[in-house]
Amino acid sequence: MALASVTPPVAAAHPGPTRRAGLLRSLLSLVLAVGLVLAAPVAAARALSAADLPARPPAEHVLDGADVLSRAGKAEIERQLQAFGAERVDARLITLNRLDYGLDLSTLAGQLLERWSADPPAGSSPDPLLLLLIDTQTRSTAIAAQAPLDRQLPDELLESTAATTMAQPLRSGDRYRQSAVDALQRLAAVLQGGEDPGEPVIEETAAVVSNIPTREETSSSNAFTWVIVLLVVGTVVPMLTWWVFSR
Numbered sequence: 001m002a003l004a005s006v007t008p009p010v011a012a013a014h015p016g017p018t019r020r021a022g023l024l025r026s027l028l029s030l031v032l033a034v035g036l037v038l039a040a041p042v043a044a045a046r047a048l049s050a051a052d053l054p055a056r057p058p059a060e061h062v063l064d065g066a067d068v069l070s071r072a073g074k075a076e077i078e079r080q081l082q083a084f085g086a087e088r089v090d091a092r093l094i095t096l097n098r099l100d101y102g103l104d105l106s107t108l109a110g111q112l113l114e115r116w117s118a119d120p121p122a123g124s125s126p127d128p129l130l131l132l133l134i135d136t137q138t139r140s141t142a143i144a145a146q147a148p149l150d151r152q153l154p155d156e157l158l159e160s161t162a163a164t165t166m167a168q169p170l171r172s173g174d175r176y177r178q179s180a181v182d183a184l185q186r187l188a189a190v191l192q193g194g195e196d197p198g199e200p201v202i203e204e205t206a207a208v209v210s211n212i213p214t215r216e217e218t219s220s221s222n223a224f225t226w227v228i229v230l231l232v233v234g235t236v237v238p239m240l241t242w243w244v245f246s247r
Contacts, residue, residue, distance in 0.1 A: 049100040050111035057092065057116045057129070066095040066136040073177035080184045087191045089149060090127040093180050095134045105135050109144035117146055132166070132183055134176060141166040143183070152191055161186055164199040 053063070061081035062074050069077070077093055084091035099108065109131050116129060128149040133142045143158040143166070166183045169175035186197050 049103055050108055050115055053094070053112065055115065057090065061092045063092065063094045066097040066134070068095055068134075068136055068174075068176045070177070077177065077180050077184070080181065080188075084130065084184075084188065084191070085127065087188075088127045089130050089191065091130040091132070091184070091187075093132045093134075095136060095176065097136045099135060099137075105133050105140050105142040106144070109133050109142045113144050113146050130187070132162075132180060134166070134170070134179065136174075136176070139167070139170045139174075141170070141179070143187075153187060157187075157190065157196060160199060168200050168202065 053065075060078065062069070062078050064074060081091045081093060094112075099105065112131055113129055117126070128146040129144075130146070130149060130153070131142075131144045133144075135141075141162040143162045145153045145158060161183050165186050166179045169178040169182065182200065190196050
């Protein structure tokens with residue numbers, strides 16, 4: 001008589017409380033990490049206004065809020081800004097990556113001039129402020145000068161320097177260091193009694209000569225007509241030849 005062996009059923013394994021707690025902690029850690037990654041660009045792109053900047057001029061003359069300057073570039077610009085002290089000018093560079101809604105760079109420059117000059121240290125006669133601002137999101141630039149510095153640096157010079165000398169390196173490749181250096185050199189030349197070097201020369205790119213005809217040249221050409229004529233001749237002549245010799 002055959003004996004049937006019955007294997008007792010094996011109970012399904014269920015995670016215990018400790019394992020479930022570990023899985024829950026891992027899931028929460030993953031959600032938190034994803035949330036931090038997603039929130040980082042939002043925090044970095046937070047809109048800025050004058051209230052978000054220091055209440056008084058900081059110790060450093062370069063305030064690179066957009067973090068677009070290298071360490072060497074920042075040190076070079078810092079030296080140039082400090083050199084304006086010999087002309088009794090407190091020159092500063094500010095970069096930022098997003099302005100508050102409805103706020104333009106020129107308005108922000110005016111607000112900073114008013115804010116940083118409203119509460120000077122007691123018993124001191126601070127030098128007039130000269131502010132150079134760059135908005136890296138829109139590549140816009142602005143320069144503002146505090147009275148009586150505007151007598152030496154009139155509005156026309158500041159507007160020209162911001163719109164051309166500063167803007168040109170940004171349009172040709174986001175060269176933030178070059179933008180600041182060129183503007184400071186131009187303004188320093190005027191402050192030291194020299195003539196305005198003027199706006200930078202914009203190099204015009206020569207048009208590449210191409211052998212490909214333009215749409216206008218193609219439309220005015222009679223090449224299509226010649227193609228049709230050749231096709232007709234190539235078809236009719238063989239047919240006429242065959243008809244003549246086949247008779």
